[in-house]
Amino acid sequence: MSTSLRTETGPYFGDFGGRFVPESLVAALDELTNEYALAKVDPAFAAELMELHRSYTGRPSIITEVPRFAAHAGGARVILKREDLNHTGSHKINNALGQALLTKRIGKTRVIAETGAGQHGVATATVAALFGLECVVYMGEVDTERQALNVARMRLLGAEVVSVRTGSRTLKDAINDAMRDWVTNVETTNYIFGTVAGPHPFPAMVRDFQKIIGEEARAQVLELTGRLPDAVTACVGGGSNAIGIFDAFLDDPAVALYGYEAGGEGIETPRHAATLTKGRPGILHGARSLMLQDEDGQTVESHSISAGLDYPGVGPEHSWLSTIGRATYLPVTDAAAMDAFRLLSRTEGIIPAIESAHALAGTLELGKRLGPEATILVSLSGRGDKDMETAGRYFDLLDEGAQQL
Amino acid sequence: MTATTKTSTPMTPNRTSRVEATIARRKAEGGGALIGYLPVGFPTLAESIEAAVALAENGVDIIELGLPYSDPVMDGPVIQAATQQALANGFRLRHGIEAVAAITARVDAPVLVMTYWNPILQYGVDRFADDLLAAGGAGLITPDLIPDDAADWFAASDRTGLDRVFLAAPSSSDERLAHAVEVSRGFVYAVSTMGITGARSDVDSAARILIDRLRLAGATSACVGLGISTPEQVREILGYADGAIVGSALVKALSDGGVPALGALAARLAAGATGIRAAV
Numbered sequence: 001m002s003t004s005l006r007t008e009t010g011p012y013f014g015d016f017g018g019r020f021v022p023e024s025l026v027a028a029l030d031e032l033t034n035e036y037a038l039a040k041v042d043p044a045f046a047a048e049l050m051e052l053h054r055s056y057t058g059r060p061s062i063i064t065e066v067p068r069f070a071a072h073a074g075g076a077r078v079i080l081k082r083e084d085l086n087h088t089g090s091h092k093i094n095n096a097l098g099q100a101l102l103t104k105r106i107g108k109t110r111v112i113a114e115t116g117a118g119q120h121g122v123a124t125a126t127v128a129a130l131f132g133l134e135c136v137v138y139m140g141e142v143d144t145e146r147q148a149l150n151v152a153r154m155r156l157l158g159a160e161v162v163s164v165r166t167g168s169r170t171l172k173d174a175i176n177d178a179m180r181d182w183v184t185n186v187e188t189t190n191y192i193f194g195t196v197a198g199p200h201p202f203p204a205m206v207r208d209f210q211k212i213i214g215e216e217a218r219a220q221v222l223e224l225t226g227r228l229p230d231a232v233t234a235c236v237g238g239g240s241n242a243i244g245i246f247d248a249f250l251d252d253p254a255v256a257l258y259g260y261e262a263g264g265e266g267i268e269t270p271r272h273a274a275t276l277t278k279g280r281p282g283i284l285h286g287a288r289s290l291m292l293q294d295e296d297g298q299t300v301e302s303h304s305i306s307a308g309l310d311y312p313g314v315g316p317e318h319s320w321l322s323t324i325g326r327a328t329y330l331p332v333t334d335a336a337a338m339d340a341f342r343l344l345s346r347t348e349g350i351i352p353a354i355e356s357a358h359a360l361a362g363t364l365e366l367g368k369r370l371g372p373e374a375t376i377l378v379s380l381s382g383r384g385d386k387d388m389e390t391a392g393r394y395f396d397l398l399d400e401g402a403q404q405l
Numbered sequence: 406m407t408a409t410t411k412t413s414t415p416m417t418p419n420r421t422s423r424v425e426a427t428i429a430r431r432k433a434e435g436g437g438a439l440i441g442y443l444p445v446g447f448p449t450l451a452e453s454i455e456a457a458v459a460l461a462e463n464g465v466d467i468i469e470l471g472l473p474y475s476d477p478v479m480d481g482p483v484i485q486a487a488t489q490q491a492l493a494n495g496f497r498l499r500h501g502i503e504a505v506a507a508i509t510a511r512v513d514a515p516v517l518v519m520t521y522w523n524p525i526l527q528y529g530v531d532r533f534a535d536d537l538l539a540a541g542g543a544g545l546i547t548p549d550l551i552p553d554d555a556a557d558w559f560a561a562s563d564r565t566g567l568d569r570v571f572l573a574a575p576s577s578s579d580e581r582l583a584h585a586v587e588v589s590r591g592f593v594y595a596v597s598t599m600g601i602t603g604a605r606s607d608v609d610s611a612a613r614i615l616i617d618r619l620r621l622a623g624a625t626s627a628c629v630g631l632g633i634s635t636p637e638q639v640r641e642i643l644g645y646a647d648g649a650i651v652g653s654a655l656v657k658a659l660s661d662g663g664v665p666a667l668g669a670l671a672a673r674l675a676a677g678a679t680g681i682r683a684a685v
Binding site: 018019020021022023024026027028030166167172173176179180183184185186187280282283284285286293295296297298299 | 474475476477478479481485489492497498521522523524525526527528548549550551553554571572573574575576577578581585596599600601
């Protein structure tokens, strides 16, 4: 490839992206775009963020080779990028820190966020506590129930958690309510958006804050194995951890990139969140991208056992990478993800987030296809502590009477 | 490939805007236009048509017909609840076109369709424009389509002569306001306050300032919406703007008391509009 795929800055990635938002938000998006452009070239901003990564989050996150797990993946070498070890338990802190620094720079005092699994909400509540910002997190009512522990964490950190009861009561509706809050309170409030979707500048900005995952991992794998991996895998909901680990490899054509989205109960059923596999181009939450919708353009409700992947849209850069064939996106069912969730726990003593378990399940199949000579780098985007209630029920691990949390 | 570049000055519309003419006529009488919003399909398709007809029969000058959408980020709880019910009842986009045809067959008030952009994109921008024109519709109000990303709508509205109403917000830069005035046809929708739809006890003084700024940008047809629910507010707004848009209050009246209650509220609001006409 002669031209770099790493230089896209939006608002469009091919035909995807843009700003399909109420006029009331344009000034705030322009302000964010301009301030981010200045921050991006400001060495002091980069230095402050780097120091927080080092002394607060615990970066660089390590890589871990997992041979006992890999024995089930056709014997390929499997290496995990351990974003689960970050402070707050997932990759979401990388972006939340970046956007909180930007909020301080702009001079706003209140932040809002949407959250599905609760990981981005926890990360935002955490940075709000760190910087002394007022924080409100919007979370679908369905998700507040299946991720009750993360709700408690956010409240303990001082954030207000709003349980969203409109629409499908999941992530997409939480984003709608966060947008409504932002339209109303934009003068004092910055929206710390959690993924690489949404209107410009979010897809490019969130990618930039997450690309440290791939930059570190690329160097770490080179050091460990002496060469680049044959494939890089990640789960995809909105797609922030996937873009984060893919970005550093976009210009390495020999490295295959695989995104695994939530196949739910199967893509032949209506109960899935396989946006890139089954979606059509449309507008959702301010950007043109692939999305799950009916003939009339009404958003279709998605399903996944994993709250963090339960989203009928996806970031525009992923739609672009899929269209141009640079990355491949495949569905992984709830059942396959839960099997991989248990397998990593039992073979390696690492309990992944159910989101990340989708990447592990995909890797098991990919390894069998690529064979024992292959090396696969997996984004282990988060840890599974938050998922014990779901896993306890799914695998029937809880003693009688212990079911009520 | 992309639609990021600002559209150059649009072609001269090939037909006169009935919405602009209606607003101009009301202004000439010494006031401004009363614009009433209702969603299609609430509480049922047939009743929503009756309700829109009742608006016109009770003095509403221009009808703004909303198309229910799954993710309405500009709407507050009242309109969200109504449009969600319409969707649950099986609302389809073609019902929107059917409703426009049924309403325009019975009343003279121009009918603008208010819609989020994805349904139009999926229906086909050109196809929707043609069908709306054939149904007697006046044009579109597009709450989540800004002129920057509206290239295909510019082309379709120029071809058909349909009105295109863009929003102007208190937070919009002078440059953006000037652009909204330049490219809008029918009127510019001045958002009274930073926020979403829903009745408010005070309509922000921001509305008056925004209208002043739009005037400086050359606006002759600028209407205020968001938060307006009483005849007094209508009268106050028509003291400086060319039209007042009422939405949630009408939806609530329809929801609580059916078409009779809706008609009664419309008549009271119209009296507010007439009050200014009489007072001037």
